[in-house]
Amino acid sequence: MANPNDITRSIIECALKVHSALGPGMLESAYQECLYYELKKQGHKVEKEKELPLIYDEVKMECGYRIDLLVDNTIIVELKAVNEINNLHIAQILSYLKMSNKQIGLILNFNVTMLRDGIKRIVNNYHKN
Numbered sequence: 001m002a003n004p005n006d007i008t009r010s011i012i013e014c015a016l017k018v019h020s021a022l023g024p025g026m027l028e029s030a031y032q033e034c035l036y037y038e039l040k041k042q043g044h045k046v047e048k049e050k051e052l053p054l055i056y057d058e059v060k061m062e063c064g065y066r067i068d069l070l071v072d073n074t075i076i077v078e079l080k081a082v083n084e085i086n087n088l089h090i091a092q093i094l095s096y097l098k099m100s101n102k103q104i105g106l107i108l109n110f111n112v113t114m115l116r117d118g119i120k121r122i123v124n125n126y127h128k129n
Contacts, residue, residue, distance in 0.1 A: 004104050007044070007075050012119060014038035015108050019115040028081040031110045032068055035079065045072050052099055067096055076105040085109050085120050097124035 018034040032048065039046045052065040069077040078093050085107050093105040103125060109118030 002072060002074075004074055007072050008104065008106065008121065010042055010044065011035075011039065011071055011075060011077060011106060011108075014042060015110075015119075016115055019110055022110070024081075024111045024113065026081065026110065028079050028110075031081065031108075032079050035077070035108075036069060039069070039071060046070070047073075052096060054099060065096070065099070067100070070100075070102075074102065074104065076100065076102050078105065078107050080107060080109040080118075081111040082109055083111065085118070090120065090122060093122050094124060097122065 015035055017038055018031060022030065022034065036046055036048050047070040048068070050067040050070045051062075052067055054061040054063045054065065067076050068079045071077060076093060076096050078089070078096070080089060082089075089107055093107055097103065097105050103123060105122040105124070107120040107122065108115070109120075112118035
Protein backbone atom coordinates (compact mmCIF):
# COMPACT_ATOMS: atom_id res chain seq x y z
CA MET A 1 0.00 0.00 0.00
CA ALA A 2 1.28 3.44 -0.88
CA ASN A 3 2.16 5.96 1.78
CA PRO A 4 -0.86 8.19 2.63
CA ASN A 5 1.29 11.30 2.18
CA ASP A 6 2.27 10.16 -1.33
CA ILE A 7 -1.37 9.50 -2.18
CA THR A 8 -2.37 12.91 -0.83
CA ARG A 9 0.39 14.57 -2.87
CA SER A 10 -0.81 12.81 -6.03
CA ILE A 11 -4.43 13.83 -5.38
CA ILE A 12 -3.40 17.46 -4.98
CA GLU A 13 -1.29 17.34 -8.16
CA CYS A 14 -4.27 15.95 -10.09
CA ALA A 15 -6.56 18.57 -8.55
CA LEU A 16 -4.15 21.34 -9.58
CA LYS A 17 -4.23 20.02 -13.14
CA VAL A 18 -8.05 19.99 -13.16
CA HIS A 19 -8.27 23.47 -11.62
CA SER A 20 -5.73 24.82 -14.10
CA ALA A 21 -7.83 23.51 -16.99
CA LEU A 22 -11.29 24.46 -15.71
CA GLY A 23 -10.71 27.36 -13.32
CA PRO A 24 -13.28 28.42 -10.72
CA GLY A 25 -17.00 28.77 -11.38
CA MET A 26 -17.95 25.28 -12.54
CA LEU A 27 -20.33 22.84 -10.87
CA GLU A 28 -18.90 20.53 -8.21
CA SER A 29 -19.90 17.55 -10.38
CA ALA A 30 -17.68 18.78 -13.22
CA TYR A 31 -14.64 18.90 -10.94
CA GLN A 32 -15.55 15.49 -9.54
CA GLU A 33 -15.69 13.84 -12.96
CA CYS A 34 -12.43 15.42 -14.12
CA LEU A 35 -10.57 14.63 -10.90
CA TYR A 36 -11.89 11.05 -11.00
CA TYR A 37 -10.54 10.76 -14.56
CA GLU A 38 -7.12 12.21 -13.65
CA LEU A 39 -6.73 9.98 -10.60
CA LYS A 40 -7.64 6.86 -12.59
CA LYS A 41 -5.18 7.93 -15.29
CA GLN A 42 -2.45 8.08 -12.61
CA GLY A 43 -3.22 4.49 -11.61
CA HIS A 44 -5.18 5.12 -8.42
CA LYS A 45 -8.10 2.97 -7.34
CA VAL A 46 -10.91 5.50 -7.09
CA GLU A 47 -14.47 5.02 -5.90
CA LYS A 48 -16.93 7.77 -6.76
CA GLU A 49 -20.05 8.58 -4.69
CA LYS A 50 -19.21 5.71 -2.34
CA GLU A 51 -22.12 4.88 -0.05
CA LEU A 52 -21.39 5.38 3.62
CA PRO A 53 -23.84 3.74 6.03
CA LEU A 54 -24.38 5.06 9.53
CA ILE A 55 -24.07 2.48 12.29
CA TYR A 56 -26.34 3.39 15.18
CA ASP A 57 -26.90 1.09 18.16
CA GLU A 58 -25.23 -1.68 16.12
CA VAL A 59 -27.79 -1.24 13.32
CA LYS A 60 -26.74 -0.25 9.80
CA MET A 61 -28.80 2.78 8.73
CA GLU A 62 -28.94 3.78 5.08
CA CYS A 63 -29.10 7.56 5.42
CA GLY A 64 -27.83 8.54 1.99
CA TYR A 65 -24.32 9.61 2.99
CA ARG A 66 -21.86 9.41 0.11
CA ILE A 67 -18.14 10.07 -0.08
CA ASP A 68 -17.32 12.14 -3.19
CA LEU A 69 -14.11 10.20 -3.88
CA LEU A 70 -12.31 7.47 -1.97
CA VAL A 71 -8.76 7.12 -3.27
CA ASP A 72 -6.81 3.89 -2.82
CA ASN A 73 -9.20 2.93 -0.03
CA THR A 74 -7.21 5.38 2.12
CA ILE A 75 -8.00 9.05 1.48
CA ILE A 76 -11.49 10.58 1.54
CA VAL A 77 -11.82 13.51 -0.86
CA GLU A 78 -14.73 15.91 -0.50
CA LEU A 79 -15.12 18.37 -3.34
CA LYS A 80 -16.61 21.82 -2.96
CA ALA A 81 -17.39 24.75 -5.21
CA VAL A 82 -18.18 27.32 -2.51
CA ASN A 83 -17.01 30.78 -1.47
CA GLU A 84 -14.97 29.35 1.40
CA ILE A 85 -14.49 26.19 3.42
CA ASN A 86 -16.31 26.54 6.72
CA ASN A 87 -16.66 24.59 9.98
CA LEU A 88 -19.64 22.62 8.65
CA HIS A 89 -17.50 21.26 5.79
CA ILE A 90 -14.81 20.25 8.29
CA ALA A 91 -17.40 18.60 10.54
CA GLN A 92 -18.79 16.71 7.53
CA ILE A 93 -15.44 15.21 6.54
CA LEU A 94 -14.56 14.41 10.16
CA SER A 95 -17.85 12.51 10.43
CA TYR A 96 -17.08 10.65 7.21
CA LEU A 97 -13.61 9.76 8.50
CA LYS A 98 -15.05 8.41 11.75
CA MET A 99 -17.90 6.54 10.04
CA SER A 100 -15.53 4.89 7.56
CA ASN A 101 -12.67 4.35 10.02
CA LYS A 102 -10.28 6.29 7.77
CA GLN A 103 -7.60 8.65 9.00
CA ILE A 104 -7.02 11.27 6.30
CA GLY A 105 -9.38 13.43 4.31
CA LEU A 106 -9.02 16.29 1.89
CA ILE A 107 -11.47 19.07 1.26
CA LEU A 108 -10.83 20.56 -2.17
CA ASN A 109 -12.66 23.81 -2.90
CA PHE A 110 -12.35 24.57 -6.60
CA ASN A 111 -14.17 27.91 -6.40
CA VAL A 112 -10.97 29.86 -5.70
CA THR A 113 -8.51 31.74 -7.89
CA MET A 114 -5.54 29.71 -6.61
CA LEU A 115 -6.34 26.12 -5.66
CA ARG A 116 -3.76 26.13 -2.86
CA ASP A 117 -6.21 28.46 -1.04
CA GLY A 118 -8.94 25.84 -1.33
CA ILE A 119 -7.14 22.80 0.09
CA LYS A 120 -7.75 21.58 3.63
CA ARG A 121 -6.22 18.36 4.97
CA ILE A 122 -8.09 16.78 7.85
CA VAL A 123 -6.65 14.05 10.09
CA ASN A 124 -8.68 11.76 12.35
CA ASN A 125 -6.65 9.98 15.04
CA TYR A 126 -3.67 9.62 12.71
CA HIS A 127 -0.72 7.67 14.13
CA LYS A 128 2.44 7.67 12.08
CA ASN A 129 3.97 4.18 11.87
